[in-house]
Amino acid sequence: MRLPAFAVAMLRRRELPSGGSLPVFPDSEGGWRDPSNTSRDLRNARGSEDFAWVTSHVFRKTAATELDRAGLSARQIADQLGHSRVSMTQDGYLGRKIRNAQVGHFAIRTDGIVKFYRVKLVTAGSWAGKVFVDAQASEDFHPVKTPATLTMVLTAILANPHAAEELYGQELGQCYRCNRTLTDETSRALGIGPECRSKL
Numbered sequence: 001m002r003l004p005a006f007a008v009a010m011l012r013r014r015e016l017p018s019g020g021s022l023p024v025f026p027d028s029e030g031g032w033r034d035p036s037n038t039s040r041d042l043r044n045a046r047g048s049e050d051f052a053w054v055t056s057h058v059f060r061k062t063a064a065t066e067l068d069r070a071g072l073s074a075r076q077i078a079d080q081l082g083h084s085r086v087s088m089t090q091d092g093y094l095g096r097k098i099r100n101a102q103v104g105h106f107a108i109r110t111d112g113i114v115k116f117y118r119v120k121l122v123t124a125g126s127w128a129g130k131v132f133v134d135a136q137a138s139e140d141f142h143p144v145k146t147p148a149t150l151t152m153v154l155t156a157i158l159a160n161p162h163a164a165e166e167l168y169g170q171e172l173g174q175c176y177r178c179n180r181t182l183t184d185e186t187s188r189a190l191g192i193g194p195e196c197r198s199k200l
């Protein structure tokens with residue numbers, strides 16, 4: 001695992017006194033910390049209820065966000081997070097990016113062939129927060145289940161979400177937001193109908 005320079009410096013500072021044989025983050029006696037004491041310290045450090053959402057897991061997500069901003073691939077981010085499968089990163093992290101981008105209809109051109117997809121976000125129930133992708137063939141939608149294909153599709157969409165949704169509307173003549181048929185020239189060029197345009 002690669003560490004940022006500040007973390008390396010901090011770990012070196014903490015390692016030297018113990019000679020590398022004791023915990024890097026010890027308890028007050030110099031021994032191993034109790035998990036519940038660590039949780040309490042984190043609660044004390046974050047303070048008011050306004051920051052109750054800041055759990056140690058949030059820092060993991062922040063790390064993933066920063067690594068993505070730095071231009072690392074989904075594979076590299078997965079390695080850093082300790083995910084054995086890229087699909088775990090894609091489910092949790094790329095899925096969140098898709099939410100931020102938007103949910104709707106997208107098209108991807110691979111080797112000159114255009115394929116159409118619908119991206120759905122479940123908002124309630126035990127699947128809440130999960131992103132599902134369907135491949136569109138004519139009027140029918142078929143779930144994309146293979147993790148490798150799912151990662152490929154989401155990565156291609158995320159490379160340029162807006163271009164992918166425009167391509168959907170332009171190639172299919174259907175609005176990338178509501179899926180209705182685009183009848184006027186302007187809407188077909190933009191890939192989106194006038195009603196959905198007014199809501200952008």
Ligand SMILES: [Zn+2]
Nearest residue numbers: 175178193196
């Ligand atoms: Zn529309």
